Amino acid sequence: MKQEYSQLRAMVAITKGSLKAIFRSPSSVVFSIAFPLIFILVFGFIGSGGKINVNIAFDEKSDTANPVYLGLKNIPGIKVSPKTGMALQEDLEKGRITALVNIKAAADSAQAPYTIHLTSSEAANPQNVQVLQSILNAVISGINQQQYPAAPTIASISKEVKKIPGRVYRTIDFILPGQLGFSLLSAGVFGVAFLFFNLRQQLVLKRFFATPVQRPYIVLGEALSRVIFQLITAVIIILIGHFVFDFTLVNGWITFAQIMVLSFIALLLFMGFGFIVSSVAKTESTIPPFANLITLPQFLLAGTFFSIDNFPSWLQPISRILPLTHFNNAMRNIAFEGAGLSDCLFELGVLGIWMVVVYAIAFKTFKWE
Template structure:
């Protein structure tokens, strides 16, 4: 029996020393709990940017007070044109425009207060959520008061489907994984097998070897993006509204940024196992905090600055704007600038700590 428990202890020690197994068995589920708990665990922390505009009236005042009393809404007021412009720029989730009291009154009937709910049809799943939440608050606040004649209006006549919203995020995820995980493990493998050391003593410049790897990864990234988008178009009627040149520029810039991150990780990793662990540690938080699967615009306020530190957030936004909204470089220049800066910083780090030979374990 003593030998049995000695074997149990030995197996536990081996499990604890296996960093890759520890990551997948403990750290990975813990990251899921932390991320989804932060985003969804406290509904009171989720906020929508809602604006109230239109003609002043007692009904509007009641609705305004009810919305302000609800922590789910960040409420602003202003002129109708200004608030609709803010909605178009993505600064508002919904704009409530109240009509003049008695407008549309039919003799012999109780006068209903006209209310137009303006939303952005390209806002994906958020659109239905915020409209439903506002309707619920208005029903509770005005249930015994004057009726509302609510009309839902959209800035864009063409609403995006879930697949339209989903595919840009998947393309961004694919580019991230290909660059960070693919390149980091590949270069560490080259180092472990002595390939980099052998190239160093040949006439072939190492810089060209690295450049060849980067160019091949870029070509693969473009090809896989075309394949995924084509599959979604054929099977699920994906609609791409933007200029293909803009989208291609985003794909190349984003791919370069994450290739540089993968190169930087390979400079620090001792072996392939540690490279995979570091790469997963970098990619998984970004995967769930960058809007790949769901919009993070309505995430808790304290989480918003964190999401803005993640390069994948900018790649997702830079793909969704042209693909979903048909916008050009004027709308995504900041996203491209951040991705370019990410590439530059990661490359400086990678070159500074680059090693030809594997470190002893």
């Protein structure tokens, strides 16, 4: 008796073949795993402490025999430049040094014993100048409390700070979700676009038509290989972030599983963009420009490196429309705040709306030959 042809078995065979081809492609491994890991490693190392880092220098005429000078030098995060003369002036003009500090003893006994003058450059970060001023005020306030404890004041701050349990929010907790989202977006758009364009150009799809495999199973087989590969990369990225840089997974494996489900949903959406690009591109050289029109705005505006609250008010509504923004928000809520998928219904709803729109366009534009 003749055995009935299995579409499912054929789809699995296509998936296996496509998956082997992906792992044999150096570019797939580099852009899916190595590229986001480089960003994670960089931001993981520079953001592990979260401490201040302000470079200053003392004027050659500055008074150094006073408690303010000693207090400022001993603060962690304050780096004092040893340079003098023209080298110091050049660093100051180019913003390498936040400010030149000059502590002068007051000539009039009726004034405060010392006057502090700051010299800065327009090239210096204004926020660092404000941080330095706040540090100086704190140092002076501390000295005043030690030397004049009975002096009248409108209020005093208790030295004892009551602390409640809480999680430390590290730079990696913000950066890793953005990098994972961009990895999924890039793989979904570029990977699928190049894959199906080449399958058409090399007449592979046409050869498939000569077999009993039905068209939906061909697409599912190829798409499933991309999903498996990208979920593997997601696992690698999350595990390295967690075990090397202490990326927060509030509820452990439960949080990890929810992140994988979220990544799967987002990847399906991003692959829809890839189907569209593969169909509208006339030549292989036109795929990158079309793909970049989709990926670059989201890479820059979807809160990958910093919060979209820092953007101008007119730009924030545009950022909040982008699907990568809602993936990033949902993942950060799940990973750090302990939210579940049921708590991210708004973000999932927006991704769902995008998926309906994107695949409606993909079905209209997709070409088999």
